[in-house]
Amino acid sequence: MNAHYPALLVTVPLLSGFVISTAGWLNKRFCFPIAVAALAVSAFSCVGVLLQVIEQGAVIYKLGAWEPPFGIVYHVDHLNGLVLVVVSMVALINLIASKRTVQEEFPEKLGPFYTMYVFMCTGLLGITVTGDAFNLYVLLEITALSGYGLLSMSNNDRSTFATLNYLYMGTIGACFYLLGVGYLYIVTGSLNMRDIAQILPSLYGSKAVVAAFIICLVGVWAKMAFFPLHGWLPNAYTFASSAASGLITPLVTKVMIYVMIRLILTIFTPAFAFSVVLVSKPIVWLAVIAIVMGAVLALASRNLKKMLTYIVVAEVGYMVGGAWLGNRIGMTGAILHIVNDALMTLCVFLAVGNIVYKIKDTGFENLQGLFRKMPFTMGAFVIGAMSIIGVPPTCGFFSKWYLISGGLQAGQYGFVAALLFSSLVSVVLFFRVFEIGFYEPLADHHGHGHSAPQPEPQPQMHPMMDEAPVSMLVPLMVVAAGLVLVGMYTGDIVEHIVRFAIPNALI
Amino acid sequence: METITSIKPLLAVLVSLLITPILVSSRGPNVRETWTFVAAGLKFLLVVSMVPAVLGGAEIVYTMAEVFPGVAIKFRVDALGMLFALVASSLWIVTSAYSIGYMRGLNEHSQTRYFVFFALALSATIGVAFSANLLTLYLFYEMLSFATYPLVTHHQDSEARSSGRKYLLYIVGTSIGIVLPAMLICYNMTGTLEFSRQGIFAGTEPRSTMLVLLLMLVLGFAKVAIMPLHSWLPAAMVAPTPVSALLHAVAVVKVGAFSVLRVLTGIFGIDLLSRLDLGTVICYIAAFTVIVASLMALSQDGLKRRLAFSTIGQLSYIVLGVALLSPKGMIGGMTHIAMHAFGKITLFFCAGAIFVATGKKNISEMVGIGKRMPVTMIAFFIGSLSVIGLPPTGGFFSKWYLVLGTLQADQMPMLIVLLGSSLLNAAYFLPIVYRAFFCTAEESMFPNTVQEAPVWCVTPLVITAVGSVALFFYPTVFLQLAELAIGK
């Protein structure tokens, strides 16, 4: 079994999708357990394969025992081993946490929902684990299509239109990536990532290679909502159901960042990406604009969920900028931030999911008195907010440290300034929400904004607490605790995993 | 220098953190308060248990996790940290008792939240005291900022909201906007952030770079309320008085001063500062704050606001003392942490007791109050003496060393500043006491009967007043710690 972890982690969710679809016809109650079992096996395999990689180096799994470059190969090294664990854990935790909301929001569509959920996990894990450029396109589209389904399956009126707009951009992005792979195939004759990397160095002068790089990059940027191709993200993610946002928001953009880093580090190698194609400085400036713009647009939002999606746009800017700084510290920061951002986005979106479960809407006027009503949820939300702001000992601080250090070392002071600016703006953003939740008297459930003066509540021990159910609270608490733990263990993660994920050529 | 590895520093920090779930789930207010006392007592005992080792010249170290190459989240209990920790942990016990009297006397809401965040704030304070490097200090500094926000904004009215915003703007804005980049620049230049006697710099960097970094790190720790970053402190007086008492006379502002001391002595090092003549710059900045704050205190009618401006001035004494870079000056500055803490907390306790007993907040309304609350006002008198720096109170002791320090450092302007500000301190404290006791029957605003604040309020302020006097006669512990801290 040990040798088959790379295959298991993709095929088990894939096959379970079909099982769930069938089981859904027979009895809806089977869907959730099967999905949990599948993702649990997948998570276990991911952890197993990462431990194998830490012990013995890269794990190469040949599908169907065909030799590369003729066959498709799953190549797990430190970089994607880490991302695999993060993706599978986030997916599993979100699945467990969102059981109640799925039950409540669309009880008659459990079968289709869980089917698409596991297919999306298949796609995400497959993108991460594959070592073949075209196989990545296939899995990219699996992810995208199941994502469209999940995002539009919502009680919110606007979700379908928003998802259609996402569909356009997503398809353009995937097609650009496909085109780039086509160019690479023309010049190298191979589709295997490492085979291409071996053949390319003699061809660095060729315009086709440069074109391939830029086209692939633009395609991936469209998929990760990097400025200026970000317009689809806020709407698509805000109007989705809690369960879908909890899965998609933390993961999809991060996996796309992983693809970009894979392009830079493995397929095209840092020598090409930073020295031959001189685009790193403009890209870092684009990242600066993305960060500033994400922060400013978040300030303008009057809806908690929308505000968080704009923060995601800014976070993408962090990671793209960090990767393109061109030094080891910046790349470490970007890779670390993939892990940290996935966790902290999951934390805040789970908290928002709890809030939506109780209050049905996340407009600012409805968040009054939340600290009193849902102290545990808001406590975890505060920890997630601290991580986004960048307060130690939560993990967000440590990756920000690396990013700022990388910026200082590379002389990109605009990037440094943008990072500090967005930290300060995040303080304002979150304390605005905290103020509403802390100060105002409780609004009644129909969302009326004004409030009649209420008598001073008697000094009670536990006044008026109306928390989300335990099955939604416990995963949230686990993730919040995880934020602090991952922060404290940053040194170990960097020392044992991230250090080996970056080729020695990058200083 | 002997180094002992022990988990005690971590435990001292964690004690109050770990009781928060117990506090939240307590069945009744008495159970909750009992647990607060248990935690405060345990914390104090843990701190005290490490005193003999530290006085013997050892350092107690505990490393939690190495998060960056060369920088770990690490505790080190040395003399300076022990000095601060003793002050904070001992005064927490007293303040918890006072809180009971105050909060119950006014029937305040959300008392559990109050006690929980108080415990968290103390956890962070001890964390700052025992930090081994700038990163750990920053971690607990931020934790303190966020833990005290619900305390400052306790009353949840619009005044609290705007004060809270000011508090965040000044304190978090500077720590993220100024301290964090400065810390990163230091780390990138030197590869370490550990506090050490010779500092972290090699000594070859240009003076201008060092000056800029020094200013960033001194002004960035806005909790020390150096002007012009001081306005958050008077604004924070909207908090309940026990909060003002411990946090803003002892913990929060002392954390700021302590952080600046660590920067001066541990990051830059006395040698580097005196070689590049950077101490004088800080002296002048601190002196400016001392004078202007004392002047502004004179014009304040609100008692707590007057005390707030007094604190701003006194904090700069601490910075000034260490920035003098002379041994006596530094001892003066460091011991002033303790002396001022006891004096100021007495004054705040009195202000709160007056409010609980009479509802009065302004000095102009406190004519003749000495007849009604004699114990309180005598304690106030003793507290004022300590802050002014007159015997037989502890404040005299630290001021004496400060004065000697200016002579030792050959800084005559600073001497004038010190003496002048002492006169100003007298000018804004003594009239309060005089008018409280010595007025005619018509002028008095209160009936002649003695009616003190509840006993839970009065006892703590008597204890701290007695403490201020005791420190005059027995300053040994703090004196020895300060001497060890500067390496004598």
Added chain:
Amino acid sequence: MEDIVQTVVAKYNYWIYITLMMLGLYAMIAKNNLIKKIVGMNIFQTAIILFYVSIGVKKNATIPIMQEVHGHAVNVAAYHNPLPHVLMLTAIVVGVATLGVALAFAIRIYNQYKTLEEDEILAQIRTREEQMGKI
């Protein structure tokens, strides 16, 4: 002048696919009707498929179906490259699936807003938001 003509004529497959791509993109961005946008998206995808298939062509080669191989090596130059065809089978399926999903969304949007014109849909969304904000 000679060079330009040569480039255009020699690489005519590139020019065709670029034109088709631009047509598709234009339709997606500039057209108001949702179906036209979706059609544009499909044209865009088709352009890339055509491009891929076109690069597998070789001079004097025949379709890649082997006849009667008697144990000796295959003459690769005699057959068009089948790999791009195979890859594009996948891409075509993906394109069809995406088209299906997009059309399903269009049907749903039509049921909701009773129109397929994007500006009218946005206007309806705006009015609904204002109404909800006023309550």
